[in-house]
Amino acid sequence: MAMRRREVVRAGLGMVGLAAAAAPAAWGQGQSPYRGQQVRFLTARNTHQSALADTMAAIARSWGVDLQTRFITTDQLQRKVVIDFTGGADTWDLVYCGGIQRMYEWFSGGIIREMTPLIRQKADPALLEWDAFTPAARKAVTYNDKILGLTVGTSDQAMSYRRDLIEHPEEKAAFRARYNYDLRAPDTYAEFRDVAEFFTRRRGQRLAGRTLDKDFYGAIFANRKGTFLWHRVENVMMAFGVDIYDPASGQPGVDSPQAIQAAAYYRSLVPFLPPAHINMSSSESAAMFAGGDGALNIDYFDRLQSALERVGSGLTAEVFGFTFPPSVPGAPKGRKHPFRSGPPVVSLFGRARQPEAAFKLLEAASTAERQTAMTRSHPGYHPSKEAALHALVEREPVTRYLLQVAEQGVDAMTDVDIMPFPSILRASKIGDVMAEAMAAILIGAAPEGELRKAQQTLAAEFATLRTAN
Template structure:
């Protein structure tokens, strides 16, 4: 009798276990940041659910906590996420720590070619080591820092006349950083329709990556580079060069002259709020916000325009954003996750992704003759993606990022020390990280 019970219990347990395994095979969890494109992806993924019969669930975390939450998940070998749309800077660490599976063989089997994607996104989101044909993600969401401006304000004749009198050129979307500063100063504290407005909202956030994603748009364009080609870790005299110092001083000047009071810890959402509420004439932000701005009842449509990060004396660049989609190696459903990537890489799915507000990185989509005119911001997106540069993506990127956050915020927002001291300090911090990593 006892034996019968034992056998029955074993059989029930086994059956339950098998059922559970079976259920898992039909489920996929995709992890990403909680933002507008994620909502579009949920809608897009319904197509995959219908085609495959797999049930998708989503784990979205707000940006300020995204890295904390998801890197904790990966570092602990968590099985929550089958698919991860992780930040571009995670690629080195996740590849080396074995969090992501390498996709080269899968891409070869399925005929997915990285040549079909925008080269900057492949380099930024998929490759590790950089420049090598080792792919750990499929470019999922192309993104870049650009600018939005109040076209309706810029077009007011009285403001145009006053601006031309003051600065000697027409009030229009700026092409250089100096023009950007002039326009910021022009609008700062001005009363428009009975409301006091300010020049611009820029990234100043300290806790995660905000101010770094902002300041680099000035640094790159003044000639800042991370390190010499071929020996990227010999950064002395490069990261803290005279050009870089000038770039950092410029960003502080923008913060001082042209931003709303209290904008000492602003990132994406604060900048959006300031712009939508009519507080600022221009906002720096990643391109992902443009569909939302365009559709906004207060500032959308013809009231807003878009322009790429303006050029500086040292070049014309913009900070790369965006992410690739990877398969988490701890997943119980790797075949299902790969199936999703295969589906997502299809040109028709990518075209739909763009229509729904997701920035496809597939060349077939962005090089389509109708793409540039498909949305008011499409051309700006193309122009911006052509000038991207990214932050470090080494396994120690978090060390490098946080050091930069500290040093730059301390100078730009807190006003401590000089730009030269801030960058000298940054070099010291980064050298220490590279030495700890055995890179020099």
């Protein structure tokens, strides 16, 4: 399926306003046109999917619909959906894509179908509330004038920092004397390096008025080779103005001067990281940070929040602040505080037997009112509708960060922003190649040589992709 990425246009979603006003917000069993139908939903068990499945189940019962939900692991889901589709099965109506990468891969192969026709013909604007989704949530599932699914939650990366250290009078004075500017949560990557360097202390040194009984690190990153490393390097590459793929030329740009500069910068942070960073997973780095062993961390907001439920001795969650990951001065390519965003998406299976009933269930479960209810019934669920985010912030002020992302125009970049179509169809290969290169760079290999090899590998991969599409 050949497609070319264009600028996402909200006007294309004005079709929701033309949709036939379908059902009222609540049907009784005798009123629902879907009474007696069975809808099958394949998903993974996590906070947002459990919240969605429970909500759809309650709606289905009130409509007289038989909702059958099956939970499997994320890895099993990838295999199951593909095997069922290629085998000709019509086993599912709704499938959890996981993220944007898989959504595009499945759409390209026909495994999921676009929702646009159902939105035009069957959506109830009062339920769908398209413009009430955050800008990132709308953009994530929109390809040209097609809607490929609904974003059912928010999952954005954030920079967390030790507020108590950055606001400590002695540390502020020492930082000012050393760097000639005021200590604050880093706004640029240059500042991030300075702050990480400044707070790197050894056992026996002083930190915020006390003597350390173990080493303390300026930053804690999960740099295990694979997606752990790549999902951190992506942020830096985007901020430095790297184009992983140029749709105009069909070529990668991973050995550009900007890419070499970004890789060299990332390696420059190594002296301020724990020695085990090269083998750390995201959950391990988040736990170590929450335990009080470092000053800075960049990871998914929900993962950091979960880790902060188990803070180190003498700490409280309130000493940890959240803000946007850094930028580079001048915002190369117009990217303002770019970071990886991985919103969860649910789509219609390509061979769905009850696509209309499935869509209407998903639509009804995704209203701002029901998303707000999900934040209460399933702690840790972060909604994709702005009104629901506002309600969540009123109850849990720490989640204000997610609302700031939605309202302040920073670049929450999904996979397809980082790897424009059609390169996103090779996202796994891109991640593997770049992680391999960066792993070598982190232990001393020259950035120029490793990125040149990555460029050659990806150029060959993209040539095959162009031929296939």
